[in-house]
Amino acid sequence: VVSTQSTGNYFIQTNLRMKLLTHNMLKSHCKGVVNGFPLKITSNQVDVKEIEFNPDFISRMLSRLDWTVFVQSANLLGVGEGLPDMLPEDQDFDDEDVLKKIHHALLEVEVIEGELECPETGRKFPISKGIPDLRLNEDEK
Amino acid sequence: AVVSTQSTGSFKLLQELLHYPTNLRMSRPEHIGPPELFYNDSEATKYTNNTRIIDIQMSMSSRAIELLNLPDDQPSFILDVGCGSGLSGESITEAGHYWVGMDISPSMLDVAVEREVEGDVVLSDIGQGVPFRAGTFDGVISISVLQWLCNADKAHHNPFKRLKCFFTMLFSSMRSGGRAIFQVYPESPKQMELITEQATRCGFTGGVVVDYPNSTKAKKIFLCLFAGTPVNNIKMPQALGNEDDNTVQYSSERFTGKKRKRQGEVTRKEWIANKKQKRRAQGKEVTADSKFSGRKRKPKF
Numbered sequence: 001v002v003s004t005q006s007t008g009n010y011f012i013q014t015n016l017r018m019k020l021l022t023h024n025m026l027k028s029h030c031k032g033v034v035n036g037f038p039l040k041i042t043s044n045q046v047d048v049k050e051i052e053f054n055p056d057f058i059s060r061m062l063s064r065l066d067w068t069v070f071v072q073s074a075n076l077l078g079v080g081e082g083l084p085d086m087l088p089e090d091q092d093f094d095d096e097d098v099l100k101k102i103h104h105a106l107l108e109v110e111v112i113e114g115e116l117e118c119p120e121t122g123r124k125f126p127i128s129k130g131i132p133d134l135r136l137n138e139d140e141k
Numbered sequence: 142a143v144v145s146t147q148s149t150g151s152f153k154l155l156q157e158l159l160h161y162p163t164n165l166r167m168s169r170p171e172h173i174g175p176p177e178l179f180y181n182d183s184e185a186t187k188y189t190n191n192t193r194i195i196d197i198q199m200s201m202s203s204r205a206i207e208l209l210n211l212p213d214d215q216p217s218f219i220l221d222v223g224c225g226s227g228l229s230g231e232s233i234t235e236a237g238h239y240w241v242g243m244d245i246s247p248s249m250l251d252v253a254v255e256r257e258v259e260g261d262v263v264l265s266d267i268g269q270g271v272p273f274r275a276g277t278f279d280g281v282i283s284i285s286v287l288q289w290l291c292n293a294d295k296a297h298h299n300p301f302k303r304l305k306c307f308f309t310m311l312f313s314s315m316r317s318g319g320r321a322i323f324q325v326y327p328e329s330p331k332q333m334e335l336i337t338e339q340a341t342r343c344g345f346t347g348g349v350v351v352d353y354p355n356s357t358k359a360k361k362i363f364l365c366l367f368a369g370t371p372v373n374n375i376k377m378p379q380a381l382g383n384e385d386d387n388t389v390q391y392s393s394e395r396f397t398g399k400k401r402k403r404q405g406e407v408t409r410k411e412w413i414a415n416k417k418q419k420r421r422a423q424g425k426e427v428t429a430d431s432k433f434s435g436r437k438r439k440p441k442f
C-alpha cells in the first residue's frame with residue numbers, strides 16, 4: 001500500500017471499478033425523487049488503472065457529460081488538475097493534451113471503497129470492492 | 142423467422158416458433174429461486190469455468206452485438222443488463238465498445254471483478270429500474286436475463302410492475318434511435334407476450350428475431366427493441382438459419398409402424414430374388430424358391 005502525500009488517497013494493487021464516467025451517468029432511483037442526479041461521491045480508496053486512449057470516444061462522450069459535476073468529482077478524487085472549467089463550445093474539439101487529461105480522469109481513476117449519496121433523500125449507497133450497491137429496500141421503492 | 146409488432150402474422154406460428162421443451166430438470170433455473178440466491182459463490186464459479194456455457198454465452202453475445210447494428214467506425218457506450226460474471230461484457234470490449242453492467246448477484250459480480258473486465262459493474266435489481274440519466278447509452282444488450290424478471294421471487298413482487306419500471310427507465314436511459322437486444326428463454330408464448338406488451342407500453346417498437354427456428358438445440362430468441370426510430374435503419378434484422386421459405390416444417394401424415402417402400406428402392410425380398418437369379422445365371426447352386434424365400438427370421442438366426 002502506497003499513499004500519496006498530496007491527496008491522501010491510497011493506491012492499491014487491485015484492479016477495481018467505478019470510473020468517473022459511470023458516476024457521471026448514474027442517478028438515484030429512490031421513490032419520489034425528482035432529479036436524483038448527481039450522486040455525491042465520498043471515497044477513501046481510489047485506484048489508477050491504465051486504459052488505452054481513444055480520442056474518438058472521449059470527444060463523443062463530452063456532449064453527454066455533465067461537465068460541472070465531472071470537474072467537481074475529479075477534483076474530489078484528486079485528478080481535476082488541468083481540466084478546463086467550462087466545456088469548450090467548439091464541436092470539433094481535438095486538443096490532444098486536454099483530451100488525454102479528460103481521458104485520465106474519466107476512465108483511468110476508479111473508486112474502490114466509498115459511498116454515493118442521493119441528493120434528495122440523503123440515502124447512501126455503499127461502494128465496496130469497486131461495486132456500487134444500488135439495491136433499494138422494500139420501503140424505498 | 143422474424144415476427145414484428147407490425148405484422149398481422151398468425152398466433153399459431155408464434156407459438157410454434159417460441160416453443161421451448163421444458164422436460165429437462167435444469168432447463169428452468171428461475172423456477173428454483175431468485176437469481177441472487179441461485180447464482181451464489183459456487184454456482185458463479187461453476188458457471189464461469191464451464192467451457193460449454195462460455196461458448197454459448199460468447200456466441201449469443203456476439204450475435205446480440207451484431208443485432209445492435211452500431212456504427213462501424215466509432216466506439217459506443219453500451220449497457221449490459223444482467224452482466225453476471227462479465228462473459229457477455231468481454232464480447233462488447235472485444236467489439237471495441239465501452240460498457241457498464243448491472244446484475245443482482247453479488248457472487249457473479251465478484252467473479253467479474255476478479256476477471257478484471259473492462260466495464261464498470263453495478264449491483265442492482267433491474268426490477269427496481271435502470272438508474273441512469275436520459276440518453277446515456279448508445280445500445281443495450283442482455284443475455285439470458287429477462288425470464289428471471291417474470292417471476293415473483295418475493296411476496297411483494299409484482300412482475301407487471303417490475304417489467305414496467307424496468308422498461309420505462311431503460312427507455313429513458315437510451316439515446317433516441319438506440320437498440321436494446323434481449324436474448325431470452327421464454328417459458329411460453331404467454332410470457333413472451335407479457336414482456337413485449339410491457340415493452341411496447343413503455344414506448345419501445347421492434348419485434349422478435351428467431352435464429353435457427355427449426356433446430357431445438359440451436360434455436361435462439363432475440364427480442365429487438367428500438368427506442369425511437371432511427372432515420373436510416375427501420376428494417377428489422379434478418380434471422381439466421383432460414384431456408385427460402387419462412388414456414389415451419391411439419392407433416393400432417395399419420396405415422397405408421399411399417400416402413401414404406403420409396404420409389405426406386407428395392408425391398409429385401411426383391412433383392413434376394415434378384416440375387417438368386419444372378420447366381421443361377423452364373424451356374425451356381427441356388428436353393429429352390431418357395432413361399433418362405435426371404436421371410437424375416439428370428440433375431441437369433
